[in-house]
Amino acid sequence: MADARARSVAREVAHGVPAEAAITVRGLRMNYGTTEVLRGVDLTARRGEVVALLGPNGAGKTTTVEILEGFRARSAGEVDVLGTDPARGDERWRSRIGVVMQSWRDHAAWKVRDLVDHFGRFHAPYAEPGRPRPYDTDELLASLGLEEQSHKRLRTLSGGQRRRVDVALGLVGRPELLFLDEPTTGLDPQARRDFHELVHRLTDEDDTTVLLTTHDLAEAEKLADRVLILAGGRIVADGSADRLSSLVGMQSEVTWSVGGVRHVHATDNPARYVAGLYREHGDAVTDLKVLRPSLEEVYLDLVQRSESGDADRAAAEFAEEIR
Amino acid sequence: MNPALNAVRVGLSRGWIEFKNTFGNFGEVIGGYLLTPALFLAIALFTADSTVEGGGTPLGAFLMASGVTMLLLLLGTITIAQVVGSEREDGTLLRSRVVPDGMVGYAVGKTWYLVTMSALSLALMLVPGIILIDGFAVQGVAGAVTLAWVCVLSLLAIAPIGAVVGSLLSNPRTGVGLLMLPVMGLTGVSGVLLPIAVMPGWLQTVAQVFPVYWVGLGVRAAVLPGSHAAAELTGTWQLPQVAAVLALWAVGGFAVAQWVLRRMARKTSGSRVQQAREQAMQRGY
DSSP: OHHHHHHHHHHHHHHTOOSOEEEEEEEEEEEETTEEEEEEEEEEEETTOEEEEEOOTTSSHHHHHHHHTTSSOOSEEEEEETTBOGGGOOHHHHHTEEEEOOOSSTTTTSBHHHHHHHHHHTTGGGOBTTBOSSOOHHHHHHHTTOGGGTTSBGGGSOHHHHHHHHHHHHHTTOOSEEEEESTTTTOOHHHHHHHHHHHHHHHHHSOOEEEEEESOHHHHHHHOSEEEEEETTEEEEEEOHHHHHHHSOSOEEEEEEETTEEEEEEESOHHHHHHHHHHHHGGGEEEEEEEOOOHHHHHHHHHHHHHTTOHHHHHHHHHHHTO | OOHHHHHHHHHHHHHHHHHHHTTSOHHHHIIIIIHHHHHHHHHHHHTTTOBOTTTOOBHHHHHHHHHHHHHHHHIIIIIHHHHHHHHHHHSHHHHHHTSTTHHHHHHHHHHHHHHHHHHHHHHHHHHHHHHHSTTOOOOHHHHHHHHHHHHHHHHHHHHHHHHHHHHHOSSHHHHHHHHHHHHHHHHHHTTSSSOGGGSOHHHHHHHTTSHHHHHHHHHHHHHSOGGGGGGSTTSSOOHHHHHHHHHHHHHHHHHHHHHHHHHHHHHOOHHHHHHHHHHHHHHTO
16 A cells, blocks of 8 residues: 555656656666565656655665666666666766765875866767866866865865865766765765755756755755655655655644643644634643654654664555655 | 777876876885885895806896896786775776776776886886896897886786786785785796796796796896806797797786676676775774
């Protein structure tokens, strides 16, 4: 039941999609041996849209993205990224895609400007009318606030600066579609906020489609036009953060006291129930509270239960709750 | 603009930048470039008065030829394995995969990096050796030509082995240490540090299957007096055989290496880099 509902939500969104889709995925499956990581993922990203793929660790977010990037062969399903099956993407296709990777200690001895310039040069033969490639290195570094670091070696940078270099490397080919995998993992709150601003600026200026993965709901809400929640190998929710919030928790919990005795009642229509209470008891009603589970609470519950090893049931019940 | 040609050009600049970057770190300059030549020069200077048994060649000159051979072996095995292994793990290779024609650029860059680094390392060994060590000299124009082709062909024959080992190791840091054992063992029995004539016959035969012996023989032919040929197994330099054996290893090695490296590149992905990172964090290095 829950699965069917989750799928119907996905389909509803999919059908509203115009031909201008940057990413279309239908029935994507991935097995590692006998373990099913993805069990029929459907998702779409329109051109210029910022889509967040949200889910607990181990939900298959990275697997999904790596399939879309063409780095991993899928077990089944249809995948179309910028009009091409990623499994057969050629170099021209690759030039239209940007990947912001999580850096570690690669290119530690390189200077920032040298590195960005170097990777930009690979894109030069793939410039298109109206889409010059690559970006001018110095302009790009300036727009990312990295001018002062441009002659520093990567190993001397702070985490936030290093992350901005990752973004510069993902953007330098002026991609039509940008993948961001867990973009703010390991950043301090200030660097994280700067990073969010940066993504907003980039997507406002250029008509870039962005698919980002995160396990942080707040981040997804802040960055994305649309949030897809991946759990138990399926998309269990799909919509703007507002829409998802409105879908959550049809049942509210009303608590109150009358004459020192506490009462609890669950209802679909708390306003009417409260009105009834006042009609009956008048001012004798005290400590009135109406609790409606937030998207955050429902999501955190999903994450907690997935991580304690009950991923499938948690995903099913989440889908139930967010109908 | 032709994409493949562009990628080759970008790759060459990658190799050059990486070569320049090796000077950014004082420890790397000492350990990477100066240590081996200094060691062999010091030993050669201390043994200046002795001669090699049988031929009358100054022992210092023989040891300098050993130094050049060792340098080629280390560059082709340890250096390459380390670079390939760690760059697969730390995401360097993956970065090249996400740009168009990036793998061409990466391969060209690594080759050029090896060439430039080897040229400098060899120069640091050869130039002071020729000036300071009696009997160690490039034997005329013919010797210079021999030295050039022996060095190039040696690296071509050995580098694929290093690359294959580097791409198969699960942990490049400890794995490269393990690679030292066979390299040193083979060097010990191949007439590099001791004349091969002192080895038992069956060991001589085994040694001649591997490239190490032939690298050493080719180097000696280029930098030792012609009279030393008498101390070799056949009493001659056997240069056609040197060329043939090394070329065979190069061709075979490339066939295997390009297959293994392609497979490694195909398998590299963000999550694998992430996994390696987590393992490294757990180990603490």
